[in-house]
Amino acid sequence: MALSDDQLDRYARHIILREIGGGGQQKLLRSKVLIVGAGGLGSPLALYLAAAGIGTIGIIDDDVVDLSNLQRQIAHGTADIGTEKVKSAAKAIARLNPDVRVIDHGERLNVANAAAIIGDYDLITDGTDNFETRFLLNDACYFAGKPL
Template sequence: MALSDDQLDRYARHIILREIGGAGQQKLLRSKILIVGAGGLGSPLALYLAAAGVGTLGIIDDDAVDLSNLQRQIAHGTADIGASKVESAAQSVARLNPDVTVIAHKERLTADNAARIIAGYDLVTDGTDNSETRFLLNDACYFGKKPLVSGAILQFDGQITTFKAYEEGANPCYRCLFPVPPPPDVAQTCGEAGVLGALAGVVGSVQAVEAVKELLSIGEGLSGRLLLYDALAAEFRKIKVPRDPNCPLCGNSPSITGLS
């Protein structure tokens, strides 16, 4: 289907890019991305992916907006306190771009629903802040053969990478970096350790860029590389992450064969 006059105007700065053009914009409009978490990272992800014209955004979160969220979760406002985060984020997306359909999953991602939910999307973005969900999401995307654009923030530090371990080659998964979840008394969240609010915007925006690149197969992705951002030092650096042949999920002799 050809782009409408309004769409030609709305996405003009994309269309004049040789790497995107009209065909690329049409592909974005046909694409479906799942955003896991409607908080600090999920907010800029939802807004920038909606602005980019990704046609369908699924947003999954079972939480409600709290006053303490507003320092960094820019998809929500003061008037949204007490409302469902997915519904608040959906309203923000609707105000920004009527081309975008939002599927609101007002629930927590679990081993029982992960495969079913992820199956309906082309790509998944991780905006969560707890280890349990990160490991579950990694495993579900591996078995479902979905690219996973992962981001994490804490205090003044952020990191972004893309996992595509289901592809042939040396692509690692999350378990190649962290074989097992940290003990509950060791793992820290932003609520416990604090976080610079604008850091969520930096990392979430980079995730949105990487997601668009993956959908359009342009540029060089972050699979096999970890992008680190130190806000206090104003420094980005990139490190290689090899596949672990002993990984329990994607290694040569995996012990994890399904979600549990």
């Protein structure tokens, strides 16, 4: 897959790096990353991964945007209050980079769904805010052989 002219411009800073180059950027565009939690950690992570050109970003969170979130959860804005965080983050990603496909999982990660959800991704990132989910995520990634 050749990079388009727009992609060459968008990712020029990566492409000129010897460690990444055009081939590395194409690999990023083919990669799939899951973000668990769209709050204070997951929100900026989603934007940075989108800006870098990660091809598919999955986001799992069961919460909605609240006014108290806005001072630290930068993917969300005032107009997003009351919106599911996964939908709000997906809109922010789409504004930032149309190359990125977003899969929103508007649910809570739990024992019943963890293996099925993480199985579709190359890399799993932890943006959780509680130890129960963090431990579950660690175990699920360990047993699935997925990098966390």
